[in-house]
Amino acid sequence: MNLLIEEKLKQAAGLLEEGDADLWLTLVRESSRTHDPILDYIFEGHVVWPSAFMVTRSREAFAIVGSLDALSVESLGTYKVIPYVQSFRESFLPFLEKLGPKKILINYSSETATADGMTHGMYLYLQEILQGTPFRERLHSSQELIGSLIGRKSQEEVGRIQRAIDATLGLFEEVTRLLKPGMTEKEVAAYLSQRIEENRWKPAWDVETCPAVFSGPQKGGAHSSPTDKAIQRGEVVNIDFGLMIDGYVSDLQRSWYLLAPGEKEPPEGLKKAFRVLIDSVDLAVKALKPGVKGVEIDSLTRNHITSQGYPEFPHALGHQVGRCAHDGVALLAPPWERYGNIPELTLEEGMVFTVEPRISLPQWGVVTVEEIVKVTPQGGVYLSKPQKELILVG
Amino acid sequence: MNLLIEEKLKQAAGLLEEGDADLWLTLVRESSRTHDPILDYIFEGHVVWPSAFMVTRSREAFAIVGSLDALSVESLGTYKVIPYVQSFRESFLPFLEKLGPKKILINYSSETATADGMTHGMYLYLQEILQGTPFRERLHSSQELIGSLIGRKSQEEVGRIQRAIDATLGLFEEVTRLLKPGMTEKEVAAYLSQRIEENRWKPAWDVETCPAVFSGPQKGGAHSSPTDKAIQRGEVVNIDFGLMIDGYVSDLQRSWYLLAPGEKEPPEGLKKAFRVLIDSVDLAVKALKPGVKGVEIDSLTRNHITSQGYPEFPHALGHQVGRCAHDGVALLAPPWERYGNIPELTLEEGMVFTVEPRISLPQWGVVTVEEIVKVTPQGGVYLSKPQKELILVG
Numbered sequence: 001m002n003l004l005i006e007e008k009l010k011q012a013a014g015l016l017e018e019g020d021a022d023l024w025l026t027l028v029r030e031s032s033r034t035h036d037p038i039l040d041y042i043f044e045g046h047v048v049w050p051s052a053f054m055v056t057r058s059r060e061a062f063a064i065v066g067s068l069d070a071l072s073v074e075s076l077g078t079y080k081v082i083p084y085v086q087s088f089r090e091s092f093l094p095f096l097e098k099l100g101p102k103k104i105l106i107n108y109s110s111e112t113a114t115a116d117g118m119t120h121g122m123y124l125y126l127q128e129i130l131q132g133t134p135f136r137e138r139l140h141s142s143q144e145l146i147g148s149l150i151g152r153k154s155q156e157e158v159g160r161i162q163r164a165i166d167a168t169l170g171l172f173e174e175v176t177r178l179l180k181p182g183m184t185e186k187e188v189a190a191y192l193s194q195r196i197e198e199n200r201w202k203p204a205w206d207v208e209t210c211p212a213v214f215s216g217p218q219k220g221g222a223h224s225s226p227t228d229k230a231i232q233r234g235e236v237v238n239i240d241f242g243l244m245i246d247g248y249v250s251d252l253q254r255s256w257y258l259l260a261p262g263e264k265e266p267p268e269g270l271k272k273a274f275r276v277l278i279d280s281v282d283l284a285v286k287a288l289k290p291g292v293k294g295v296e297i298d299s300l301t302r303n304h305i306t307s308q309g310y311p312e313f314p315h316a317l318g319h320q321v322g323r324c325a326h327d328g329v330a331l332l333a334p335p336w337e338r339y340g341n342i343p344e345l346t347l348e349e350g351m352v353f354t355v356e357p358r359i360s361l362p363q364w365g366v367v368t369v370e371e372i373v374k375v376t377p378q379g380g381v382y383l384s385k386p387q388k389e390l391i392l393v394g
Numbered sequence: 395m396n397l398l399i400e401e402k403l404k405q406a407a408g409l410l411e412e413g414d415a416d417l418w419l420t421l422v423r424e425s426s427r428t429h430d431p432i433l434d435y436i437f438e439g440h441v442v443w444p445s446a447f448m449v450t451r452s453r454e455a456f457a458i459v460g461s462l463d464a465l466s467v468e469s470l471g472t473y474k475v476i477p478y479v480q481s482f483r484e485s486f487l488p489f490l491e492k493l494g495p496k497k498i499l500i501n502y503s504s505e506t507a508t509a510d511g512m513t514h515g516m517y518l519y520l521q522e523i524l525q526g527t528p529f530r531e532r533l534h535s536s537q538e539l540i541g542s543l544i545g546r547k548s549q550e551e552v553g554r555i556q557r558a559i560d561a562t563l564g565l566f567e568e569v570t571r572l573l574k575p576g577m578t579e580k581e582v583a584a585y586l587s588q589r590i591e592e593n594r595w596k597p598a599w600d601v602e603t604c605p606a607v608f609s610g611p612q613k614g615g616a617h618s619s620p621t622d623k624a625i626q627r628g629e630v631v632n633i634d635f636g637l638m639i640d641g642y643v644s645d646l647q648r649s650w651y652l653l654a655p656g657e658k659e660p661p662e663g664l665k666k667a668f669r670v671l672i673d674s675v676d677l678a679v680k681a682l683k684p685g686v687k688g689v690e691i692d693s694l695t696r697n698h699i700t701s702q703g704y705p706e707f708p709h710a711l712g713h714q715v716g717r718c719a720h721d722g723v724a725l726l727a728p729p730w731e732r733y734g735n736i737p738e739l740t741l742e743e744g745m746v747f748t749v750e751p752r753i754s755l756p757q758w759g760v761v762t763v764e765e766i767v768k769v770t771p772q773g774g775v776y777l778s779k780p781q782k783e784l785i786l787v788g
Binding site: 029030032033034035036037045046048049050066067068071072075084085086087088089090108109110111112113114115116117118119120121122123124125128205206208209224225314315324326336337338 | 427462481482502503518599602708709720730731732
């Protein structure tokens, strides 16, 4: 990851320039317990004592860390390390005074967890240290910097995401050969977990819901676990699944249909719903260009589905993927209270999004696909070979 | 873990009573990314949308969570779940109004990471939701509740820590048989990592420094990784190591000495230093009683060591262990700025502490032990069979 860290530190210095800020400060302690997610992009490992990881506009990176943590930060080779024993404050304040930053970015955001790694206690600690200095009034949210830092994927990053996607789609093909009436959701999940282990990959999120396997009509949501329910003919099976390979993840969904006795193809109503779903995905993908707002993409899809008489899906259309399945800041989301101002953010070139509408059909189950798409000036480019038809199991 | 969760929720309700508070609110989102460490004590798994886990004085537990997360919270069986789709606020505010709490505890602390799981952004989000309500002025830190909740270990919890300790000490005995001049620090570490894997245990902290292996005089601290340095005769070897078994950890250190050619026992100076070290541990352990301040224990040990002419150790004397290696809130620590007010906190019965002074000897290396001790009214009770002499390698 060392090269990726250098890449990100350089990118961060450029983003300070773009945002007319002088210092980006990541202030953490006991980082294995309360973990600022951005720390993984700029440091490998954990620190125990209060620690400041700092990037300046002049492209220098500094770390003020406890003496016991100093060696592990120094060994990374990317920071000028200032170790302390008794007092963080006594190293930190002189550093700030020497640098004299006019605008300091710190990691908080009421709107997105990605840029909200600073705990409230560390914020109060910083406030207290800065009492009586001009710096106290110069603190701003790093949300925009972090949104771009994580969002604009380098070629290396896209390559890693692609490997995770390809491996996941390969496993989905195995599922197609495996699926049989009578298998339980848990059995399907166990097969995929076993294949992860055999390949020494990792699940992209919690193993309890990665994979999530749903069969037939049900009330569970995307974040619930597979059950002992046996899969029946005449049901839609949906799997939500992703892999982490080389530190980057996929997050994909596919829908299968188990033909009922006598059926050669899915019932008309199901086929029509799936066609509407796929059309809605295509609408979104075509529109995924830099400068467009996430909410505009979401509503294109959402409106297409409701205009055809189907219920609205109860979640956002898509999120970014990268180091984790819910990556970055910008979202393809509706203007609901819980999303704050995030749906209003504009997309940037190089961002990688999922597109994952769903249609719940009381007769057959939930049809979904989840594709992964890169934002380019010409519109979205599929990184996942998109699903265009229900996968049929005879 | 389900029974442990019920145990903790019940304990929390009692602590609200003790602290004259009405509601303990753990407010999180994307909990796999920015993770409030206390969540593991009261919930299994992760939530994505803004979620409130709440314990009331009347021993009822409520969770307001996004609809996609609801099923996984419901399946725990310990919370009355209130699911929402579009707006957290619209479920949360009426709940508060109905309950009418006079004192609400939330998880922030400038002094300890353990009680500081709320991000600053979530704090701002809560402030905004509570604008114009009386509840905004009723928010207080849950530090004291969390300190007791984690600190007072149940019999089951102590039993799990004991298992981790016993297994670790067993591996240290294997190391005694293994150690030879010419082995590198990394080879010793690799042996222990392999033994962890064979037993399907986990390291108690980051694998990079668990175990930490130090040989001879060096400048590295307790949080740096083993190197390719070969272990020499006439050197002290120190290992800092712990295991996680059944969700609870050990954290122990032992010191070995490789006799120099012709030596039958360690040099006088080394023996004397080790004796001073062990005496300082005994002083601390005898004094580990409820009501004593952590700083008092630390200074007993620290002063004994410096009074014998040795340098002060550059860290706290000890920390709690439990679910993680740096557990709980109260510490056996000196009154340094970086520890804030934490050294002034008093010990409670049932807390489990490490005691880990060190003496650096420029000739031979660093002598340390790290014992694990339970606080009782009669003084500390060793959970680890204490090291009394340097372990000699011929």
